[in-house]
Amino acid sequence: MAPDSLTLRKLKERFPGSVLAVHSYRGDDTAVVKGEDLVSVARFLKEDPELQYNFLMDLTAVDYLGQEPFDSPQRVVLGSAQEGIRFEVVYHFYSLPLNQRVRIKVPVPESDPTVDSVTGLWAGANWFEREVWDMFGIRFKGHPDLRRILLYDGFEGHPLQKDYPLRKRQPRIGPQV
Amino acid sequence: MMDTQAEVGRTHDETMTLRMGPAHPAMHGIIQIDLRLEGEVVVRADVEIGYLHRAFEKHCENVSYNKCFPWTDRLNYVSPLINNFGYAMAVEKLLGIEVTERCKYIRTIMSEISRITDHMTNIGTSAMELGAMSVFLYLMKAREYLWELIEAVTGARVTICYGRVGGVKADFPDGLKEQTRGALRECRSVLREIHSLLTKNRIFMDRMVNVGVISQEDAISYGITGPFLRSTGVPYDVRKAQPYMVYDRLDWDVPLGSNGENYDRYLVRMEEMEQSMRIIEQALEQMPPGPYQVDIEGKPLEPPEMVDLGKLGKTRELLGVKLDLSPNLRGMDRPHHQLVNVPDKKVVLPPKELTYGNIEGLMQHFKLVMDEHGIRPPRGEAYQAVEGGNGELGFYVVSDGTDIPYRVRCRPPCFPIMAALPRMLEGGMVADIVPTFGSVNMIGGELDR
Amino acid sequence: MAVKATVTFGNQFFTSRLEKVVGWARKYSIFQYPFVTACCGMEYMAVAAGHYDMDRFGAGLPRFSPRQSDVLFVVGTISHKIAPVLKTTYDQMCEPKWVVAFGVCTCTGGFYDDYATVMGIDTIIPVHLYIPGCPPRPETVLDGLIKLQERIQNERQELFHGS
Ligand code: SF4
Numbered sequence: 195m196a197p198d199s200l201t202l203r204k205l206k207e208r209f210p211g212s213v214l215a216v217h218s219y220r221g222d223d224t225a226v227v228k229g230e231d232l233v234s235v236a237r238f239l240k241e242d243p244e245l246q247y248n249f250l251m252d253l254t255a256v257d258y259l260g261q262e263p264f265d266s267p268q269r270v271v272l273g274s275a276q277e278g279i280r281f282e283v284v285y286h287f288y289s290l291p292l293n294q295r296v297r298i299k300v301p302v303p304e305s306d307p308t309v310d311s312v313t314g315l316w317a318g319a320n321w322f323e324r325e326v327w328d329m330f331g332i333r334f335k336g337h338p339d340l341r342r343i344l345l346y347d348g349f350e351g352h353p354l355q356k357d358y359p360l361r362k363r364q365p366r367i368g369p370q371v
Numbered sequence: 372m373m374d375t376q377a378e379v380g381r382t383h384d385e386t387m388t389l390r391m392g393p394a395h396p397a398m399h400g401i402i403q404i405d406l407r408l409e410g411e412v413v414v415r416a417d418v419e420i421g422y423l424h425r426a427f428e429k430h431c432e433n434v435s436y437n438k439c440f441p442w443t444d445r446l447n448y449v450s451p452l453i454n455n456f457g458y459a460m461a462v463e464k465l466l467g468i469e470v471t472e473r474c475k476y477i478r479t480i481m482s483e484i485s486r487i488t489d490h491m492t493n494i495g496t497s498a499m500e501l502g503a504m505s506v507f508l509y510l511m512k513a514r515e516y517l518w519e520l521i522e523a524v525t526g527a528r529v530t531i532c533y534g535r536v537g538g539v540k541a542d543f544p545d546g547l548k549e550q551t552r553g554a555l556r557e558c559r560s561v562l563r564e565i566h567s568l569l570t571k572n573r574i575f576m577d578r579m580v581n582v583g584v585i586s587q588e589d590a591i592s593y594g595i596t597g598p599f600l601r602s603t604g605v606p607y608d609v610r611k612a613q614p615y616m617v618y619d620r621l622d623w624d625v626p627l628g629s630n631g632e633n634y635d636r637y638l639v640r641m642e643e644m645e646q647s648m649r650i651i652e653q654a655l656e657q658m659p660p661g662p663y664q665v666d667i668e669g670k671p672l673e674p675p676e677m678v679d680l681g682k683l684g685k686t687r688e689l690l691g692v693k694l695d696l697s698p699n700l701r702g703m704d705r706p707h708h709q710l711v712n713v714p715d716k717k718v719v720l721p722p723k724e725l726t727y728g729n730i731e732g733l734m735q736h737f738k739l740v741m742d743e744h745g746i747r748p749p750r751g752e753a754y755q756a757v758e759g760g761n762g763e764l765g766f767y768v769v770s771d772g773t774d775i776p777y778r779v780r781c782r783p784p785c786f787p788i789m790a791a792l793p794r795m796l797e798g799g800m801v802a803d804i805v806p807t808f809g810s811v812n813m814i815g816g817e818l819d820r
Numbered sequence: 821m822a823v824k825a826t827v828t829f830g831n832q833f834f835t836s837r838l839e840k841v842v843g844w845a846r847k848y849s850i851f852q853y854p855f856v857t858a859c860c861g862m863e864y865m866a867v868a869a870g871h872y873d874m875d876r877f878g879a880g881l882p883r884f885s886p887r888q889s890d891v892l893f894v895v896g897t898i899s900h901k902i903a904p905v906l907k908t909t910y911d912q913m914c915e916p917k918w919v920v921a922f923g924v925c926t927c928t929g930g931f932y933d934d935y936a937t938v939m940g941i942d943t944i945i946p947v948h949l950y951i952p953g954c955p956p957r958p959e960t961v962l963d964g965l966i967k968l969q970e971r972i973q974n975e976r977q978e979l980f981h982g983s
Contacts, residue, residue, distance in 0.1 A: 360935065
């Protein structure tokens with residue numbers, strides 16, 4: 195089943211080389227795009243008069259430590275990402291005029307976990323990106339103030355990475371349990 | 372207030388740095404705002420969050436699907452039911468199942484009761500911070516009526532853990548309809564009182580009107596949703612835009628503000644409570660009827676007796692027998708169970724008669740609760756949004772095909788609002804911080820997770 | 821030090837009477853500092869408001885300054901990030917002071933056994949009363965409060981700090 199919603203179709207037409215895979219599993223339109231083109235894809239989604247994805251609803255990441263990123267059995271692969279992918283940064287956009295959602299995912303290699311920041315397009319991206327940095331250790335190029343947000347200075351590591359143990363404590367005061 | 376709560380320092384350019392919180396009463400204990408003041412005017416505000424980070428997402432990656440529910444309760448602990456159902460719906464979407472009609476109504480009704488308690492708590496505490504103690508007391512009283520309802524249905528007051536993947540824990544108890552009507556009547560009268568105490572109150576208006584203003588463009592750019600966005604006049608409500616449960620079958624309105632100020636947000640919340648009550652009333656009317664009270668011969672059996680009979684292989688005789696369940700399992704017997712849960716054996720625990728009375732039921736139960744068995748959605752991902760008390764509450768669940776979620780992400784509605792808080796505070800007075808922050812309805816559990 | 825002089829020359833009888841009176845006064849005039857962080861705060865609000873009314877037991881007046889309060893109610897999960905703040909707050913309270921751990925998160929860490937949460941506030945400050953429950957029902961809280969009052973009554977009353 196080839197996904198052919200308006201958004202995905204337009205994305206594929208406009209960015210033929212950078213859309214790596216698409217699927218509409220369970221009705222969620224999804225496109226995997228190359229990291230270099232993220233900002234232009236996002237700008238296109240936001241500014242195209244037919245799309246107008248004006249909300250950045252959510253920005254998060256998934257750590258696929260030691261596995262190929264998996265998202266759906268229905269994925270249609272259009273290109274191949276580079277080697278050594280560990281994370282995927284996941285953007286959920288919502289278009290108020292269209293009343294539609296789209297999910298954009300960006301593969302991030304382990305060797306250089308960096309993504310371009312979209313703070314220039316949505317003010318709300320600022321804190322979301324700080325959270326992803328805090329939890330996953332993914333850096334955002336062009337972010338005005340990339341520091342920890344939920345954890346404290348002096349915390350080592352990034353707890354949502356799959357290899358961070360759930361119970362590894364780093365107390366600021368009190369016993370070092 | 373100077374000791375722990377505020378550290379005062381002076382810098383060269385004659386602005387003053389004031390650190391408000393986290394142990395400041397108006398900061399709800401878990402927010403710190405670093406202020407740069409010029410006299411009474413806020414020049415810069417820096418919000419520091421994370422004091423209640425409790426690793427929700429990490430915990431969910433370590434337990435099976437149904438075991439995540441207790442953690443979702445504690446995200447937004449003022450309206451935990453909505454969190455429960457949001458997460459359940461995300462997993463159901465991933466599994467591709469649809470819950471039963473009665474379950475949809477139950478979820479709708481419980482979500483709206485939660486929404487009312489959420490708004491009540493918000494208005495009550497923020498009015499208290501402005502000195503209106505009686506409003507707080509009245510609203511807590513009204514909330515108590517609703518909590519009694521919630522307790523009757525779920526067995527707990529705050530951390531209810533009522534949702535299940537594929538259904539809910541138990542059906543409504545008898546007589547809930549009348550009880551709900553009574554509670555709503557009480558709430559309405561309290562809300563009338565609140566209206567007369569606050570809505571035209573000079574002091575209240577002076578502190579709320581034209582304070583904490585945010586424009587439509589800014590609100591959208593920050594990703595703000597919920598009453599906060601609607602106070603700026605954007606008619607976005609997940610319940611209307613992308614209806615789930617049974618919201619599209621009911622008649623209700625989305626109240627809108629126009630200026631995006633604190634006072635508008637107060638009015639929007641007050642009106643939303645009224646709309647929620649309308650939803651509850653209609654849903655109670657439309658709800659498909661509960662289990663028919665069929666007369667079954669003989670007295671109900673105690674669970675141990677049923678287990679004994681089952682062991683002897685007398686399962687045939689047990690088919691029509693009613694089980695005498697303990698009070699905290701009430702609503703989970705066969706007639707109720709079929710109405711509120713999907714009939715999918717791979718997802719939902721069997722009714723208690725089957726668990727106690729025959730081996731297949733026992734196996735089914737066992738398979739679902741054991742680690743490494745349980746619910747196994749296919750590999751894939753799904754994002755499901757519901758309208759929480761503060762706005763769009765989204766759950767993004769990634770499954771790797773095992774019984775443990777690979778990743779559960781909660782999109783907390785008050786996170787973007789807190790991100791936009793400096794925008795609303797800067798240029799205002801120090802005293803305006805309290806009402807503006809109050810109108811954000813910051814809930815630590817979902818903000819920091 | 822007039823009182824102390826009286827006490828030393830007086831007999832045991834007088835001291836114990838005075839202690840009783842002071843204990844009685846202290847137990848019914850609890851000024852509490854609610855250190856509210858999380859979900860337990862919802863129940864705390866319910867107990868403090870009209871329905872359950874903590875004020876009936878003489879603990880109705882929350883003070884939001886540690887200097888003015890004598891019972892520290894720690895309500896809700898304490899993460900490692902906020903732990904130093906809790907410690908400072910406790911240190912700033914004047915003697916005599918008592919600490920109540922409200923909710924299982926403060927008692928033991930509860931089910932937040934993870935990298936972010938302090939496993940019980942008694943690892944950082946002393947605790948005099950534990951009220952378990954997640955969150956504790958208002959009845960439990962009131963029961964706990966009465967137990968605390970008994971304890972305050974029966975304690976040796978230090979009339980002067982260090983006496
Ligand atoms: S004990 Fe339970 S209700 Fe209380 S703060 Fe902890 S998790 Fe929340």
